[in-house]
Amino acid sequence: MRIVxxxxxxxxxxxxxxAGGVLAAREMGSTIIFVGDEQRIKAELNKHNTANLKLxxxxxxxxxxxxxxxxxxxxxxxxxxxHVGMNLVKNGQADGFISAGNTGAALAIAMFRSxxxxxxxxxxxxxSIVRIGGNTVILLDVGANADCKAEYLVQFAIMGEIxxxxxxxxxxxxxxxxxxxxxxxxxxxxxxxxxxxxxxxxMNFVGNIEPREIFENHADVVVSDGFVGNILxxxxxxxxxLLIQRIRTEIGKSPITMLGGAxxxxxxxxIRKEIDPNEIGGAPLLGVDGVVIxxxxxxxxxxxxxxxxQAEQAAKAGLIDAIRERLxxxxxxx
Amino acid sequence: MRIVxxxxxxxxxxxxxxAGGVLAAREMGSTIIFVGDEQRIKAELNKHNTANLKLxxxxxxxxxxxxxxxxxxxxxxxxxxxHVGMNLVKNGQADGFISAGNTGAALAIAMFRSxxxxxxxxxxxxxSIVRIGGNTVILLDVGANADCKAEYLVQFAIMGEIxxxxxxxxxxxxxxxxxxxxxxxxxxxxxxxxxxxxxxxxMNFVGNIEPREIFENHADVVVSDGFVGNILxxxxxxxxxLLIQRIRTEIGKSPITMLGGAxxxxxxxxIRKEIDPNEIGGAPLLGVDGVVIxxxxxxxxxxxxxxxxQAEQAAKAGLIDAIRERLxxxxxxx
Numbered sequence: 001m002r003i004v005x006x007x008x009x010x011x012x013x014x015x016x017x018x019a020g021g022v023l024a025a026r027e028m029g030s031t032i033i034f035v036g037d038e039q040r041i042k043a044e045l046n047k048h049n050t051a052n053l054k055l056x057x058x059x060x061x062x063x064x065x066x067x068x069x070x071x072x073x074x075x076x077x078x079x080x081x082x083h084v085g086m087n088l089v090k091n092g093q094a095d096g097f098i099s100a101g102n103t104g105a106a107l108a109i110a111m112f113r114s115x116x117x118x119x120x121x122x123x124x125x126x127x128s129i130v131r132i133g134g135n136t137v138i139l140l141d142v143g144a145n146a147d148c149k150a151e152y153l154v155q156f157a158i159m160g161e162i163x164x165x166x167x168x169x170x171x172x173x174x175x176x177x178x179x180x181x182x183x184x185x186x187x188x189x190x191x192x193x194x195x196x197x198x199x200x201x202x203m204n205f206v207g208n209i210e211p212r213e214i215f216e217n218h219a220d221v222v223v224s225d226g227f228v229g230n231i232l233x234x235x236x237x238x239x240x241x242l243l244i245q246r247i248r249t250e251i252g253k254s255p256i257t258m259l260g261g262a263x264x265x266x267x268x269x270x271i272r273k274e275i276d277p278n279e280i281g282g283a284p285l286l287g288v289d290g291v292v293i294x295x296x297x298x299x300x301x302x303x304x305x306x307x308x309x310q311a312e313q314a315a316k317a318g319l320i321d322a323i324r325e326r327l328x329x330x331x332x333x334x
Numbered sequence: 335m336r337i338v339x340x341x342x343x344x345x346x347x348x349x350x351x352x353a354g355g356v357l358a359a360r361e362m363g364s365t366i367i368f369v370g371d372e373q374r375i376k377a378e379l380n381k382h383n384t385a386n387l388k389l390x391x392x393x394x395x396x397x398x399x400x401x402x403x404x405x406x407x408x409x410x411x412x413x414x415x416x417h418v419g420m421n422l423v424k425n426g427q428a429d430g431f432i433s434a435g436n437t438g439a440a441l442a443i444a445m446f447r448s449x450x451x452x453x454x455x456x457x458x459x460x461x462s463i464v465r466i467g468g469n470t471v472i473l474l475d476v477g478a479n480a481d482c483k484a485e486y487l488v489q490f491a492i493m494g495e496i497x498x499x500x501x502x503x504x505x506x507x508x509x510x511x512x513x514x515x516x517x518x519x520x521x522x523x524x525x526x527x528x529x530x531x532x533x534x535x536x537m538n539f540v541g542n543i544e545p546r547e548i549f550e551n552h553a554d555v556v557v558s559d560g561f562v563g564n565i566l567x568x569x570x571x572x573x574x575x576l577l578i579q580r581i582r583t584e585i586g587k588s589p590i591t592m593l594g595g596a597x598x599x600x601x602x603x604x605i606r607k608e609i610d611p612n613e614i615g616g617a618p619l620l621g622v623d624g625v626v627i628x629x630x631x632x633x634x635x636x637x638x639x640x641x642x643x644q645a646e647q648a649a650k651a652g653l654i655d656a657i658r659e660r661l662x663x664x665x666x667x668x
Binding site: 132143146147178180187188189191210211212214215225226227228230231232234235236237238239240241242243244246247250251253254256257259260261262263264265266267268270271274 | 466477480481512514521522523525544545546548549559560561562564565566568569570571572573574575576577578580581584585587588590591593594595596597598599600601602604605608
């Protein structure tokens, strides 16, 4: 497997990006193609023992920053590491692309300039993988499409099902729809219309899923429009980080609670590991014509390696062909 | 002030409901009118020292349960404590109504059977008051209206502003709109359309508020449609309770972390108090023609007392007249 690693992606590029790619090449035997500033990548590679690893470097002159506007960057930076890297997948020179960079920019470049949509897919979706208490849940869309029609959500459900089946190996993924109540009929017009269609389809549709139920192993895939999905993940992140910060502040208020905090540190460490984006890996962009995994900006080397693993799994399992097979049928209506 | 307390509201009715009403009468000198099963209320009152307190009891034969469907209960239980209690406000015999019961049922009874909308209000909203790190934020709508038009959200902003000003005493409340990014232009069509109107209005509109920013004192009132608002508060509650439960489990795994947990208990107690719905009080129903405060089903006596205090503050400040004055102008278009 040949996987492209955007060397200029993470907040601390190219350090974790290159280190993670090296790690992946060493542990998994993958061929890693680093894309970005050739000199910086080579300087970084010199810090690692790269003997016998399959590593390549492709130069790209421009860097997409976290502040770049997606709508601007697609035109303004044709030679960015994202654009050049995705083109390698598009042209059949690589099996997948990973980046810890600007998600909106990656989506825009993939959709409008490089890989484009799979024919038949109405709207590609950004997913988020939540792993908690031993369960893995794929949420989608979490930000690509703020305004959705029921037919988009139906496709998100199908693409999420395919990803859960192909890349995560679940035999019969349970598909739910994010709603404000578990009872049938709850939700807004979009939810009810989408549910009406999903119910009639040959999938394991489990109906409405409340936010709390995401953590309670009720579904493997949870579908929403990109606005609500984004509010959901930002609320979960916000509440979690606020609570952790408050605990830290309160524990710091007296010597006794500080001692207590020190003694209970192993418990917190294990929870922090559980909710650490570095452990969870990246988010697949589903519906574009090539395997693309976007990692967190704060990714470390292990996170980058995990993104490469995800990309390999998806490519090996034939994710793109599977989506094309299921949704390509409607290409004529597209 | 004469405040009606639904004695059959909370999960443990009538125990905390009656105890909280007695507490309010004792501490605040309010006249409390308990509504519900007269015999049970009187039996409960006998457990308290009620000498010199201004307490009244009004009988209501039926009880709205947490499982009752709002659409059914409005017709099926005309003699419920909620219905009878709100009618006392409607008929001018009381200044406000509080209940720790079924929120959807309270909204439906208020809107369709008892108080009705204030003329000119297109859709009443359910609010939620979040108090964290010393800041108070009013979120609305958090569940009354799953599908909204921009004109509803504009009215939610106005009603939230009036509540923050009148009942919470903020001189110039900052009004924000819940969105998936802080930059102008982020959001979905509804958010952008609503923002366009709010910007032109004589209010302190601060634009888009991301979920995380709710806790960072960026706005006093945050507006959303009822579906997204409900997803938001359920996500916050879900993440918080999951994290607390995970901390408890992890701390219980070794004697050392258990000792650590015991020593740091005061820190957790202070956080638990901060996020305890009993400390925060109830949620005002805004836009119905009378002061209605809905408490959490798990309310204890202090929570009930705090709901009574909220109702008194809103009634004293002339909340309903203020809403009528601002929105009543459009009554002809209604």
